Amino acid sequence: MKSITRIHGLDTLRAVAIMLVFMNHYVLFVSRQAPFGFWGEVGWTGVDLFFALSGYLIGNQIFAAMRSEAGFSLRTFYIRRFLRTLPAFYAVLALYACWPWFRAGLTLPPLWQFLTFTQNFDLMPGTAFSHAWSLCVEEQFYVLLPAVALLIGALRRSLVWAWVAVCASFLAGMAIRGYLWQTQVGDSEGGFHYYNAIYYSSLCRFDELVAGVALALLKNHHGAAWNRLTSRGNWALGAGVAVAGAALYLFSEDHYGYGMTVFGYPLLALGCTLLLIAALSRGSLLERTRIPGFGKVALWSYAIYLTHKQIFLLLKPELAEHGISAASWTGIAIMTAVSIPLGWLLYAAIETPFLVLRDRYFSYKRPEPNFPPPGSDPKAENAAQLA
Template sequence: MTDTAELGSDRPISGQPDFNAYQTTRRFSNLDGLRFICIAMVLWHHANPFPDSQTHIFGRGFLGVDFFFVLSGFLITTLLLRESKRYGRFSLRNFYLRRIIRIFPVYFFVVTLVGTYYVVIKGQTGLLGIWPFYYFFLSNFLTEHIPLLGITWSLSVEEQYYMIWPLVLLILPFRLLVPVCIVFVGLNVAIISGLFPFEPISLGPLLFKLPNATYAPIILGSLSAVVLHRQKGFEKLSGFAGGYYASAIGLLSIAALMVLAPYDLRGWPNLLIHIAMTYTLVALVVREKNILSGILTFPPVARFGVVSYGIYLYHLIALDVVNRISTGLFGGVDPWALLIVYSLLSYLIAEISFRTLEAYFTRFRPKTSGA
């Protein structure tokens, strides 16, 4: 949810999968549209018009965050591998600077704004003890949250991964990356499933344990990038994910699994969904001209995806505002109207933020280099 789709040099949208075209892609044209799908799922989740539905798919919009994880793992790993291939190594310093400039301004603004409102203005001083942990990206280990900041757990997962994964890429030989990713995913699923029970470690308001929202999807995104980075791997993956209809098959598979999976998704059910998400992502990047490309590259859809990071951070604020206004003026609002109005308000706030706060800091972003 926090990464751009820019990687190499420009090229037109291609038809058949081609490794050389893939390697020179600067911007994967379908990925902003995929971001739209991810953030739309999240927006639906927090204003679900069917909260009492017995159909599982209506209550699983939170999986949009998992899809964001797959996307983030793929883009970050692809960026680092290509930089390393071009210059002989990638710059760890520039990587972290790019992440800081991309993530911190809006994130810190929202954490400060919301924290100030509840702790200082509303006087909920009991929340003061947990407020600092948001600034250190530890919110996924908090046992309670400042209202409207619970969603920041996903940013904490990403930041923790970004701290470790580049070091793994620097230390390990390339040939070991695939087995290491597979082992990490397997361990993650096994621990989540309770096969290797670990006692959580409690430290004040923090409870250190593997969260229910697994790290597996972001690792799978990285794994797909590693495999696609070599021609042999690219040819194997594009062999079964490079068809014109493959992306639609991937999305339908995700939807089917969301319907058929048991209520408790932890463990293998979640892994199957994450694999389907990874397949869909691969299908969208190895063959950019596919059955979904017209929808995913449609300008309003793509623009929504471009500012999806801001939408994610601001959307609970927008939902709270719309709920308060509608309750005060009308005594409530139709669920569908609420979903539409708060989604549009989230976009508007994110667009303004993107053109002002984020644009200002983007000027200081270092260029990709091996320095």
């Protein structure tokens, strides 16, 4: 697979995202006494950061291709998407389906729900491979976004309609979450109904994906505004940390309340978008800082995401049998030392060959040298390989 120029800021965000999810799943499925504190409780927001990254990278691919001389090919887009995401997913799904020991006693939902990426509809918490719900949301989004982009592109004043669609999406998400909270969640104790009706729902969890697409739209069609934004990367970083931090704090205080259900996700989307701007701004602290190991963790993050939760469930009784507390740093170190290499193995054995196949036979045609809009960073296109 050809080498690419990496954007260290995006690597940092992707690595942070998988670490947040890792800590949250550890607290939920291994030990509430794990010493992650606040970050373990709010680590579920790592999924939302993944959503924002995916929305931007995929949106950038689509908008750039639509503006190129070669044009946008739905066939090429879908083939590249599926070669990126499906092989590793199906490999892990096969372990759940064909190896009962791997399920650790959990019930596996019907296979057709995984194969059609509808598993997140009416998902029951605590089932096997339940964390694949986020992949279902992303795959549904990948299937619909190109069609919507092409439809809007066929209309007159397409940019106006594109921004109308972005704003309407946020308003629709808020309205749907508010309605579902009032009719299905209310003031019921615990989060079971909340997760089933809202948290896993595709109709409720697209805010960050749309925010990422909006950022890609800005980059490809509003060069002057993009220049201004990316010339203030450190300001964007400070604002992103402040906004995302406020969202995390408010969610930690009232995750299942009506106010956070309706307005919390757009606030979190804004924070993620500001962090993306900082990561894509040349010379910003986030863009120029290379944290050792984060590049590899970012590269393997998808594989780690698919496998780490089940590794937790399988290793937990083994640690107990050997007198090692899962809540201790020793237990955490063992879980991490197993999870990361197995994630790398899945990446190397399954993801990499299909990425090579994708780039060899289904590459996008390179645009003309003057194609990127003013102020855009040519490195950003290369980062789409991780999308």
